[in-house]
Amino acid sequence: MDDDAGVVEFTSDAQLIEGSDAVMASTAETGLVLVPSPAVRFKQLEKNTDLNLSPTAKERRVHQAYLQQLQVPLRTPRQPQMSLRLHHGRVELAGCGYEYGLPETTPYRSMPGASAPSTASDDLPSSGRTSPKDMPDVHFLGPAESIKTLFKLPYSRSRVSLAIHRVGNTLVVDGDVDETDLPKGFDECNEVLRIGHSTPLLEQDPALFENFIYQSTLALPPPEADDDEFAPAVSLEPKAKPSKAKLSAKEKKRRAKRKKQAQQQQHPSLSPLHRPPWDDDATEEDDTTSSYASSSSPLPNVVPAFQRILKWKFHDMQMLLGSDVQLFSNKEHPSVSLKLHDADQDLSLCTVLDYYLDNVIANIPELAICMHSKGHVRGYQLVETRDIPYLNGSSTPLFDVHDVNLNATMLFKFLQNNCSEANGTYWLYRAEGDFSLRLYDVRMLARGQQRKWKYMMAMLCYRFASRAARLISSAFEAPALQTRLRHRQRELLGTCLELLKELRRDHGGSRAQDSISASVAEQMADTYLRELDESSSESEKAAHLRSAKLHLQTSIRVLEGCVADYFAEKDAKHHATASTGGLPLSETVLSSPTLRGGGHESGREEDDDDDEDDAVGLFMEEEVSRLQLKHASTALHLAAVYMENHAIADALRSLHDACGFLRFDALPPPTPLAPVDSIAFFHSFLDDLDFGGVGHAKSKTFLKPLYSETEVRANVLEALGDLASSQRLGDLAPAVALTYQLLTSAVRPSTMTSLQQAFAPAAFGDLVAAHRSLLDATTNVSFLAYLRALSPPVNAEHYFVLMKKLGNAANETAKSFLAQKDLQQAYLWFEGGSLLFEAIEDGANAALLCANLANLHKILADADGRQEEHYAKAVGLCTKAHALLKSSRASEVHAKVTGELALTYLVWAVRLSLNAPVHSDAETKIAAKFNKALHLYLEINDARQVASTHYQMASFYSRQLVGKLEATTRTKMELARRHYEKALLYFGVVDVGKTFVIIHQELAALYAASDKAEDIEHALLVLLNTYEAYSKSHRLSLDDRTTLATVAPSILEGVQTYLLRLVRAPCATKSVKQRSSVFKQMYKEAICHRDAPLAQVLLTLRSLYAS
Known part of the structure; x- marks a missing residue:
């Protein structure tokens, strides 16, 4: 045709116009916006430099x-x-x-x-910028x-x-x-x-150009002043590479052969499609894998990213160009x-x-x-x-x-x-x-x-x-x-x-096509994974991760079929070559290439073929393993998204998907755990604990990379701990417990080889029923899951994450025992948690656990008779917490610890002040503790607690007035009055409620203790001021309203008493005598309306007093 x-x-x-003076690069017809890219300093090489x-x-x-x-x-x-x-x-x-x-x-x-x-000028385009919109x-x-x-x-x-x-x-x-x-x-x-x-x-020659660039850019003097001619191009020493594992002689031979082939054929390096997409900075694969991948992979190579992105306008056409x-x-x-x-x-x-x-x-x-x-x-x-x-x-x-x-x-x-x-x-x-x-x-x-x-x-x-x-x-x-x-x-x-x-x-498949299909399915998954970012909604993240997981499952399934076909073909080939076709032994020997003089050469060729077959099989198995790890990472991230949305059942299914490929014989053997009944458990655990080397390079993608089956198990156990700590398991608690038991080998079905078989719905239900008693006895799954995840040892980065979660789990366990009034167990878990945080030098969290222990000591002080000992230990723990925070910048934690220390001094002083009146020595000690609490609260600017401390100090000095001499009475009265007034600076403005009323009651009683008419009148005015609280009682909490209703009769009685004393005062001042008729009218009003709401009575009395 x-x-x-x-x-x-x-x-x-117009085919071609000759003789024109127009140029392509013009400011009218073309334009350019240049994304900044740093220029590399170069030096002019001397003449006759040998490149x-x-x-x-x-x-x-x-x-x-x-x-x-x-x-x-x-x-x-x-x-x-x-x-x-x-x-x-x-x-x-x-x-x-x-x-x-x-x-x-x-x-x-x-x-x-x-x-x-149109004809344009000769000028080059000038750089400009255009906003994206x-x-x-x-x-x-x-x-x-x-x-x-x-x-x-x-x-x-x-x-x-x-x-x-x-x-x-x-x-x-x-x-x-x-x-x-x-x-x-x-x-x-x-x-x-x-x-x-x-x-x-x-x-x-490419090598000549590389040598030219090398000599033009490398040997540059370091910059010492602003007028230096050149700047250094690269660092002097390369980054240290991790040590490589020792190789066997056969492995060295196989790698050398592959490297030689790669150099002869000049194949490109392994495509990024065959590497973990998150490990952009990972070291190169071994020579065998790279060589095989580049020589046998039928897929096109992926070019690296451009160095510069240029926005260029050519006439009326806008272009985005990548340039190197x-x-x-x-x-x-x-x-x-x-x-x-x-x-x-x-x-x-x-x-x-x-x-x-x-x-x-x-x-x-x-x-x-x-x-x-x-x-x-x-x-x-x-x-x-x-x-x-x-x-x-x-x-x-x-x-x-x-x-x-x-x-x-x-x-x-x-x-x-x-x-x-x-x-x-x-x-x-x-x-x-x-x-x-x-x-x-x-x-x-x-x-x-x-x-x-x-x-x-x-x-x-x-x-x-x-x-x-x-x-x-x-x-x-x-x-x-x-x-x-x-x-x-x-x-x-x-x-x-x-x-x-x-x-x-239509035409029948082949292993090459199936391997391509597997890689394409993985790339399809990557398109969804690349859309994950912080701006995505939770529903979008879940949808992208589900799609990526399905495509990765397809890729794994197809590639596993390729591996099975390959080894089946290899086994058939070996069986065929092993057979001699029924020839007598003599004929077999005569037909041997060794007797024909070609034994060594033929033997080498057969060894090379075997090495090549081994390399192919090894590569394919490594690809399946890499995809499984990538699928596990995707499923784990999906489980985290489900947990954030409280979809516990979906999260558990995703965790099953993440670790389903693990085989039972690859899991660590079961190891018994000692009961957590003393602090020795935590000391023994920390003595035996270690982490497995440094962490991996930081991922540039949204997913957390996984590099081994051990890491998958550790991460799934970590996620199980997160799931259990959410306190939302409900009917799924046995399923979570069974998953934990399977991963720790406590339950190992004899008829199954992999976790995927155990996670099948029917089989999983049967396992739950068969081990129901064990699952019901499995408590504190979050702590145990984090604990088991640390063995075998994980890398340093994951180690610190797990230890923090383990410490938090110990803290939550202690809180649970505290709510159950089991103070001894609560103390054990608080103390164990603080040891865990101290082991990783987490000063902030260790300090918080010390503060929790200090608070527990205050509770224990009320439970037994060793009050002084408990308060002293509480102060010591808060002091230790401050020492742990010396190198920390956690200002909020520092404020909490300081507040706990202040509260300890305050509660200690209040407890001692209940025995008032006390001797002067005891009074001095109590006042010192009150002052320490007051200064600490002032340090952290806690206005409410400062006012509360002033109120407690005022109450203490008021009780100290009983039985004191006249000389000391005035001093104590003045101290109490000042502390009451300072307390009212807060409670009279910010928190006008029950405390406001109680302070007024006590302050009025303090003034009324005197026989002077002026002090009694002052006490009356203080009680009348409680109208501010009763008039707004509808805005207060139920507890405050109840307290106000309880003290209302005593306030009205106090008002009546003070008015009667003013009317009958024998030594009243001139001003009091002039208002005697007013006081009588107020007293009559208080008696006649004793059943009316107190706020109404107080308002009437205030109006009469002001008239």
Whole structure:
């Protein structure tokens, strides 16, 4: 069939305009917003510097982190300059004809004629900033290298193969589609794609460029002053690496063989898809695993994130581009791009255009080219960006900027008009040496029945989905586009899975396809996990985690099938080779390769085959284990979300999912626990306790990473402790207890091999019924779960978390015993909790437990006759708590401990003051304790307790007045009166309730103790002032209202008594005598209305007194 069948040709109105002075980079037609990226300081190398000298292995390790930031993907090799045309001015658009087993496609519509862009000035674009909300729709998104490929299309006949995706209004230009995107064993698909397998010569030696960057950036003097010319580029010493386990001789041989193969084949490193997604900073995998993964994995590699994200406006098209172009600077040139070129070769048009586009897109004003000859520096050439087209030294530029601008505009508009299907995926292709440029709708290719097209579509979907994370991060200024990209990524992965299912159904599956399906399912789970953040609601988190968990389960199930098939095939192979086919022993020996002279070589080949089989099996098993750990982490996080929403049953099911893959024979053997009946239990536990090394690198994702089955068990036990401490178990308490017993091997069903079998609903119900008595006897599950989680030893970070929770559980257990009035058990658990916190140097929590013990001593002081001993111990514990808080900044805890110490002194003083009146020595001791409490409450600014202390001191001095001499009476009366008045500064303003009334009663009695009419009148006024409390009694608590009703008769009686004394006062002053008639009228009113509400009576009496 003709290749042009179903093709609609587009003829441009303006092929190429020569002689124009317009430039592409203009402030009117183009613009750039640059995300800041620090420039790397470099030094100019001296002439004849030898770039062939590579750094040593140690120097390279030191510089490795820096080189990772500077390594720019090597550009594809350039061809000699070709004539400037696109197939005689026509751009071909190909459908999917019958030659590929597909129905004829509907021709694309032609793109309207593109008008030439307006002439712009020569100036480079100025950097500006646009807020995300003002940012227009993004028209093109992708790597800058891919966009540059479109600009350079007319100037080269090299192969072009790009994937283009429509996401909303945005066209995402994906990277080059090459042989790494298609798995081995599908050469027919490679043939259709016309992918060449020959490795063309590179423009420059990558090692030479790395040496050039190394020498230009590493050996820089440290900055000592502001005028220093250079700054250091990297640290002097590499980070220490963890020690590696000792390997057997066979393992060393196998790894060396894999490493050699990897170096010979120059395979890329292990794809991030085969590593824990949360462990971005983890050390490299061992050579065997990496080599096998890179050589056998049929999946495309995932490119790392861009160094810089550029927002570029090209005419009316907004672009978000990811760039790896590195900025360099020195004292004279603050922002330049640095290139290396062989002086023995001419600068080609495509090379110069590439330099120009790099600078224009990244808004770099200058270009520095280091010229070398056979690796020896010959000098530098520094040019401004606008002068890059004239690098050949001629007055005529290598290319006309306006022509580049015009052709790129036509191509971009053409793609916008023809890649128009919503969520469509397209393939822009041109064969090597061809003029014809074709655009395929890949989805239509997948509709055919041929296996190769379905597989190609699946791989393209997978490839874009794998790179979408980088593109999503690139679109950080367009949140709506980020959301559409995430959804598009999920759709592509779903399409990939469906196509792989169709291939398995229609053509039979293979282990390679199943392994791909497993990896795609994992990526689908990752799309949900990446959407987890602090801003997500609880329902959104639960939905994302449920979806991720289901896809991870699918991935595990498929990969476990691959492992089972692999080992079944391996066993069958070994059985076949072990059989001699019934030959006599002599014939078997004669047929042995050893007797034919090839024994050693053949033996080595067989050993190598066995090693390779071992490596394959080991890798597949490790992949299953990694996925199980990832699934466990997801299920644990889902359980935490359920616990926050008090969905206990759902949380328990998620915990079962998290640890279901654990085998009973892999769990620690059961170990009996001593009863917690003395403090010796905690001392013994702490003596034997330890943690298992430092923690892992901090995760950059929302999930907590898990690295072993032991960690899974410890985390599930921790979650069980959290679940039990919620006090919301109800009918689920036996289920939680059984889960704990299964994880600690106290219950181990003989007919089951894994926890998943035990967690099956029917089997789990039978186990609950069979062990009911044990489960009912299992108490304090939270404390026991945290305790068991610490053995086997966990890492340091988890150790401190578990110890804190263990201490909190001991504290809650003590509170529970305290509520049951079991003071001895409460004391034991409080003391044990304080020891746990002291063991991890948690001063704040240890101090709080000491404060709880001090409070318990005050309770014990009321229970037995050793009051002095208990109060003294309480003071000692509070003092110890203050010492624990010396290095802590927990101001709230410090205030609580100080308050507890003040309360201890106050209660101690009040208890002693009950025996008043006392001798002067005892009075001094009691007053000292009152003053300590008062000063401590003032220190923490507790106004209510300060007022309460003043009231207690006033009451004490009032009781001390009994039986005292006249000389001391006045002093005690004055002290009591002052303390009452200070107490009223708070209770008379803030808390006008029962305490307010009682203080007034006692203060009135203090004044009334005198025979002077003025003091009696003062006592009367004090009682009348209780109207403030009784008039607002409806606002008070029930307890306060009850107390006020109880004391109301005594207040009215006191008023009547004071009025009668005033009427009958023999030695009244002149002012009192003048008001005698008023007092009589008030007395009469109090007698006549004794049954009226007290507030009404007090108001009437106050009105009469004021008249």
